Amino acid sequence: MQAVDTALVMRRSIFIKAAPERIWREFESFERMSGWFGGQTDTVQQRVTRYDAGTGGWMEIEAEWTHEPPGSCRLGGKILTFDPPREMTVEWNTFKPDRGWHEPTLVTFRLTPALGGIVVEILQHGFERIGAGGAQHHRDAEGGWNTMELEALRRIVEARTA
């Protein structure tokens, strides 16, 4: 991961009692990725629309929400780092409702051994690359991300052995 030398970062994390190789399997195909990164809460439905695993690949999602005002967005971009079973970093641009930032932010998934298992972190960073609106987009990220995806990943990994 390129060094994050700023505090303007969104971070969510979870502990999963499993080997990193086991967790990484859930990053290896469109079907696996859809199994945990897609999902829904009372007000939001999210699905993975494209996932080509590998450096130079692509990840894209679509989210729809019903709370006021209802809307939808399309987010994602090129996979810059795909380093099994440690890190995946994806360019995180917005294709809808915006037409894309000139410089996208970055989303990093990082697996770190701890307490006999793994802490999985999701970090959104690079807001400075957007320019003047960077602080507002950081705020949207902090207000928008929850632990829905990470909790789904944990459930899948801890329930199945495959």
Added chain:
Amino acid sequence: MESVKSPLVMRRSIFIHASPERVWQEFESIDRMRRWYAGEVPGITQQVLRYEPVAGGWLEIACQWTKGTPGACRLGGKILVFDPGRELTQERHSFLPERPWREPIRMTFRLSPALGGTVVEVLEYGFEVAGEHAASYHLEAEAGWTMHELEALRRLVEAPVMTGASAWAAP
């Protein structure tokens, strides 16, 4: 801040368009602290019970919620670091609900200059004291922390004309 070696950390952050010195004014007394760290949203009430803003001082809060299974909390402890404009670190005991372990975790507010303003981070860590419960305690923190307090702090600092007991309820 003592260096955090474990990745088992909860973190939330916000950018505030003001200097760290201006943001820190809201950490300087219990009255100031109550304007953003206490408040009410539908289903949850939070109070600052005790705040002695000095190294060796004390910070303690109480909360009640009516959402889901109604419950209450009382959390707090000794202030370990009080470094104006930069950092407040405290021990965080859970007096309520009582936990099967006795050691406190840590909570840090950290202020860093960025983009001509300040990024304020809240970090909770040291969950390892809970032994086999460390992962679930960490998940409780990750799933439980909202942006209410930091958003209230931001509104207060960026709109200094606003008065009243709490900034929580504003949209």
